[in-house]
Amino acid sequence: MIRNLIVSAGALLALxxxxxxxxxxxxxxxxxxxxxxxxxxxxxxxxMDAAAALTAHPTNLSAYYKNLAGLTQPQADALQAVxxxxxxxxxxxxxQARAMILQARAQGHQKLLPGQKPPAPPxxxxxxxxxxxxxxxxYHDNVAQALGASAFANLEKALIANFKVxxxxxxxxxxx
Amino acid sequence: MRLILxxxxxxxxxxxxxFIPAAHAQVGDCPENTCVESQTSLVYNPQxxxxxxxxxxTTDYTTSYWYDLxxxxxxxxxxxxxVVNWDILLPSLTPSPCVSxxxxxxxxxxxxxxxGRQYFAEGLVELYVYLRLLRCF
Numbered sequence: 131m132i133r134n135l136i137v138s139a140g141a142l143l144a145l146x147x148x149x150x151x152x153x154x155x156x157x158x159x160x161x162x163x164x165x166x167x168x169x170x171x172x173x174x175x176x177x178m179d180a181a182a183a184l185t186a187h188p189t190n191l192s193a194y195y196k197n198l199a200g201l202t203q204p205q206a207d208a209l210q211a212v213x214x215x216x217x218x219x220x221x222x223x224x225x226q227a228r229a230m231i232l233q234a235r236a237q238g239h240q241k242l243l244p245g246q247k248p249p250a251p252p253x254x255x256x257x258x259x260x261x262x263x264x265x266x267x268x269y270h271d272n273v274a275q276a277l278g279a280s281a282f283a284n285l286e287k288a289l290i291a292n293f294k295v296x297x298x299x300x301x302x303x304x305x306x
Numbered sequence: 307m308r309l310i311l312x313x314x315x316x317x318x319x320x321x322x323x324x325f326i327p328a329a330h331a332q333v334g335d336c337p338e339n340t341c342v343e344s345q346t347s348l349v350y351n352p353q354x355x356x357x358x359x360x361x362x363x364t365t366d367y368t369t370s371y372w373y374d375l376x377x378x379x380x381x382x383x384x385x386x387x388x389v390v391n392w393d394i395l396l397p398s399l400t401p402s403p404c405v406s407x408x409x410x411x412x413x414x415x416x417x418x419x420x421x422g423r424q425y426f427a428e429g430l431v432e433l434y435v436y437l438r439l440l441r442c443f
Contacts, residue, residue, distance in 0.1 A: 163364070166410075167345035170362045174414060175349070178358060189353045224409045227367045231407035234371065251371035259367045 157290055162263075162270035164289065166220065168195070169213035169269070176210060199285035201277065208276035209285075216269035223265065227258045342369070346429035348381070356416040357381060359396065361429030364410045373433035374404035379413040384424040395425075404434050 175191040182189040196206035234252050274282045344363040351358050361379045381396035395417040405411060419425070 163343060164345075166364060167343070167362045170410075170412060171345065171347055171360055174360050174412065175358075178351075182353070187354050189351055191349055191351055191358060194349055220410075227370070227409055228407045231367070231371050235407065251368050255367040255371060262367070 160286060160289055162266040165270050165273060166216070166266060168289070169216045169220075171195075172210055172213040173217055176214075195285065198288050199277075199281060201281050201285070205277050205281050209273060212269060212272045212276050216265070216272075219265050219269075220262065223258060223262055227255060227262075230254060230258070342375075342431050342433060344377070344429050344431045346379070346427050348425060348427040350419060351416070354416075355419050357419050357425050357427075358414070358416050359427040360412070360414040361427075361431075362410065362412050363429070363431040365433070367409060369433065370407055370409040373435055374406050375408040375411050376404035376432040376434065377411040377413050378430040378432075379415060379427065380430070381415065381417050381425060381427045383417070383420070384426070392426075396427075404432075 172192070172195060175194055179189050179192050192210065193206070195201065195209055196203070201209065230252055234249075273285075277285060342363060342365055344361060346359070346361045349358045349360075350356075359379055359381045361377055363375060363377045365373070365375055379396065380394055382392040383395050385391045385393060396415045413429070417425070
C-alpha cells in the first residue's frame with residue numbers, strides 16, 4: 131500500500147517575502163493561462179524521458195498526466211501533441227515580445243526622478259498580449275476537444291485541487 | 307535600487323512513492339494586467355528513485371516590460387513527522403539571475419529520494435523593476 135501519501139501543504143513555511151498563495155473556495159474552472167504551465171510541464175517531462183532513454187535508466191515521467199487524470203494512452207498522446215504545438219506558437223510570440231521589450235528598454239529612460247512617470251510600454255505589446263490570450267484560449271479548447279469531455283473534466287478537477295490564487299495584491303516592497 | 311514586487315510561493319508536499327500533483331499559483335488579474343503565474347511540481351521517478359521538481363513562471367508582456375523576472379526553485383526533505391524539521395536538498399533559496407524582458411522562465415532539478423521521507427518543492431517567483439529610481443532616504 132502506498133503510505134504517507136500527501137501531507138497537507140498548508141501553512142508550512144513562509145519562505146517568501148510576501149504572501150502565501152491560498153486555495154480559492156469556489157473555483158469551478160481554470161483560466162486558459164493555467165494550462166500553459168501544463169504544456170510546459172508536459173514538455174519538460176518528455177525531455178527528461180528522452181534524456182534518460184540514452185542512459186541505462188530509462189524513465190516514464192511522461193505518464194504523469196496520464197496517471198493524474200486517468201487518461202487513455204491516445205488521450206495522453208493527444209495532450210502531449212497539443213502541448214508541444216501550443217509551445218511552438220507561444221514561444222515564438224514570447225521571443226517576439228522580448229525582442230521588442232529589450233529594444234524599447236534600450237531606447238527608454240533608465241533613470242527616473244521622484245514623481246516622474248515612467249515611459250509607457252510599446253503599444254504593440256498590447257496587441258501581442260491579445261494574440262497570446264487568443265492562443266491560450268485556442269489551445270485550451272484544443273485540449274478539451276482532444277481529451278473529450280469526461281477526461282478533460284478529470285484533468286481540470288485534478289488541477290483545480292492544486293490551484294492556488296494569490297491572497298494579496300502585489301507588494302511594492304521596500305526600496306533601498 | 308530594486309523593488310521586489312510580488313512573490314508567489316507554491317508549496318507541494320510529497321511522499322516518495324507518489325506522483326505529486328502540481329500546484330499552481332496566480333497573483334493579480336492575469337493575464338491582462340500586472341501579474342505573475344507560477345506552477346511548481348514534484349514528481350517521483352521510480353526508475354531512478356529521484357524526485358523531479360519543475361517550476362514555470364509567466365508574466366504578461368506589459369509586466370515584463372517593467373520588471374525582470376526571477377525564478378528560484380528549492381526541494382526540501384522533511385526529517386521526522388513534523389515539517390518544521392527539514393533539509394534543503396536542492397538549491398537554491400538564494401536568488402537566481404533575473405532575466406531582462408523574460409515573459410516565461412523554467413527551472414528544474416532532481417534529488418535522490420529516500421524511502422519513508424517526505425519531500426516538498428517550492429518555486430519562488432520575483433519581479434524586479436529594471437528602472438533605477440532616484441530617491442532620497
